[in-house]
Amino acid sequence: MQFRKSVLAAAIISTTALLTACEGDDGATGADGQDLTAGQVSLVQVGRFAVDDNEFDESAAEIVAYDPASARVFVVNAQQSSVDVLDLQDPANPTKQATLDATVQWADAGAINSVSVSGGLVAVAVEHDTKTSNGRVQIYNAADLQFRGEVEVGALPDMLTFTPDGTKILVANEGEPNGDYSIDPEGTVSIVDATDPDNPAVESVSFADFNVGGSRADELPEDVRVFGNFGRSELAVTAFTDTDPASVTVDDASAVVAGSWLTIASTEGDPLPYRVASVAGNTITLTTDFDGDTEVAAAGVAGLTVYLHDGQSSVAQDFEPEYVAVSPDGSEAWVTLQENNAVAVVDIAQASVKSIVALGTKNHGIPGNELDVSDKDDAVNITSWPVKGMYMPDSIKAIEINGEVYYLTANEGDAREYDAFVEEIRFEDAPLADVAPFNLGQWDFTDETGVGRLTTTLTADTDGDGELDQALAFGGRSFSILNSAGQMIADSGSQFEVITANLLGDDFNNDNDENSGDSRSDAKGPEPEAIEAARINGHTYAFIGLERTGGIMVYDISNPYSPEYVQYLNNRDFDYAIEDDIDDGSEPAHAAGDLGPESILYVSAADAPGDRPLLIVGNEVSGTTTIYEIR
Incomplete structure (x- = not known):
């Protein structure tokens, strides 16, 4: 692979916050050999848990949670439909102590999707074995792992989290359709009262009032994507x-x-x-x-x-709550609606939707927002293209900075793909309307070494004539900061691609299950997935996991309007023959390092077993749980 140096240099120049970090005039070097801004924290890997019998790319380590009283890490092992319980008393040598099996209490239990810990209680989100049926939240003691109680929630509970006071559990029930779109459950948010963990109670937050003809239909922003194919x-x-x-x-x-x-x-x-x-x-x-x-x-x-493609899911059916962030005072929750490119704001006390926030699009045609669009050009080509990125965040995190509440989003992007409905298509394969930018002649949307290779969506056909009227792309390839009013005040722009291109070279925009550089440029690039935030030594930091390329980005967000890049850490072995030695089962899933970071959890120095704060990362493709010290 070759660098198109003039283009890459232009991208770096346009991203002024990275000049020191990427070009090293005043930067230090982290323990991993990556660039590090002087005077800031750094991540250093100290421990890792992996077992040799984990199957490769089967989600053996997804979501992580931590109980400070017992120094235990709870790790969702979707491969086994269970939660692995790790002893972290020695962060350098985490060991497995036990397993929580949801089927012991519920015979119809399917996959476990999420885990959260608060006040000595462990809450687990369990989907039904038939994913379109209602799931459950199960509650256990963190100390003795005894089952306490469970309650029915919505279909496909995908993520859950406690409120700061530990009295309630917020659950994002994704409500995905079945493969042929003959069933499309409504997406909901469950509010579980956990004050009596032996007898939890639940309230459901519905989006039905936003349906066509509903009492709040006029409040739904016009650019929220509603496009399900129920009734096809x-x-x-x-x-x-x-x-x-x-x-x-x-x-x-x-x-x-x-x-x-x-x-x-x-x-x-x-x-x-x-x-x-x-x-x-x-x-x-x-x-x-x-x-x-x-x-x-x-x-x-x-x-x-x-x-x-003649069906139409209702708004409530089409909304698929993905991830929840609770405000520091516990009064409201922000819930990402990833496929809809929106966020729902929920009043927790009233168990109602306060508002729907449309996230809009990101202009990749302006300086600072460049991207690489092709996996067929054998080059790092980060430049401006006439497309708009739909942010479509997965995870979200609330943080208070100088008395104000902000929300951080990891802008992954996600296309719907079912037997009965596939929205994703490449520009080179799509019929394009006679409108800008398609008819300007400056760009060849049939060129697979350029923008023609980029994946787009059939929902860009705004007038229903079968031709795409907009140049849309999946994901923002970035993280964003929104204020409590729902306004986006900062975005990392093209920085993730610029940083990884400079530090990884030919391994830039790699996939997470093979070592083949540039293979994800046509589809969401580095794909930011996980996000965490923490206050450390007077600074506020954001930690972002890149699902495809791998590794953790660290930013100082003490000034939320102007985030500063600090460090990028990636322990992946890009020279390892993953396809030959791991995918065929001859080597363990973790042999090439950490692959596919799915979740990140901060543990303060006060709660950590040692005297330093920790960062715990669950890596779903390699099935590893990795422990970093923050120094």
Whole structure:
């Protein structure tokens, strides 16, 4: 891979806060060899827990929580549908003590998705074995691991957290649809009263009032994405021609017209979207041939199903609460609605929605917001492109700075992909409307070494004619800071890509399950996933985990309007042959270092077993729990 040096230099110059950190005039060097701003904290890895029988990329270490009284770390092991309990009395040598198994109390328990600890209690979010059915929150003692109580919550409880006083548990119930979109549960937020952990009580916060015709429908911001395919038409395939363009004959094509979009699901390949060129009787001619990833020929007629994009989930069905941050005073919760590119603000005492905040888009065409858009150019090419990034945050964190409350978001991005609905498509494969920037002639949206390779969304078709009217991209490739009024006051812009390009070189924008540089430039780049914040020695810091490239970014956010880069730490071995030696099972999942940081937890010096504050990171692809000292 080659650096396009002039372009990269321009990106660095436009990101003025990074001049010292990236070019090293006054910077120090951290223990990991990465650049470090002088006079700031640094992370140093001191311990790591991994077991050799963890399967690679099967989420053996996701969410982490800590109990200071017992010095135990609770780690969600989604691979085993359990929580691993680690002894952290010696942070350099964490050891496994026990396991919490949700199925002991509930026979229908499916995956465990989240864990949180407060006041000696451990709360666990457990989805139903049928993910569209209601899940549960289970409560245990942290000291003796005894079960205390459980309560039913919404469908697919994805994340939970205690309020600061430990009396309530806030749960984001994602409510994802099933694969064929015949069921789409409503997304909700549960407020669990845990004052009597043996008999927890629950209130549910609904979004139904924001549905069309609902009492608060007019309050829903116009640019909140609502696009689910519940109620879609399912068309049985009776024949197909694997030609260019391809065609499918179905049992009833009466609802299909030219310009419609279909998702074709195959038992042998990935579901993919296709546009209709024409319809004759029950034969549908597509605008293209079949993508090889669909593997139509291998599936045959019996292995294909066609779904028409003609359904419409309600607002409540379409909202999928992802992550919760509770304000420091415990009065309100901010809940990310990742796929909807929005945040819901919840009044905890009233168990009601105060407002929906639309996050809007990020202009990648201006200095400071550059990005690399292609995995086919064999180069680091961080430059301006005429696209708008949808922030679409995953995790969110509340922090008080100088008496004001702020919310930090990790702007990952996430596309919907189900058998009955796939929204993601590349610009080079999409029909584009005769509007700017597509018709300006300055950029070639068919060039796979440039912006043509970037993934976009079918929801950019704003007038329903089957052509994309906007140049949208998934995720912000950044972290943002919002004030308590919902205004975005800072964003890290292109800094994550600029920093990793400078420090990792050819390994920039790597995926988390293989070592192949530049492989994620076309799809969300470094993909910020986890975020944490802490007050240390008079400064406030943000810690951001990059899910794909890996590693932890550290920023000083003492001035929330002007965050300063401090350090990037990554213990990954980019030379390791992951595909050959780990993916085939011959080496343990952790052999190449930490892969796929999913959660980050700060432990203060007062609560830590030693005399230094700690950062605990759960890495889902490598199945490792890593302990850092903050020095």
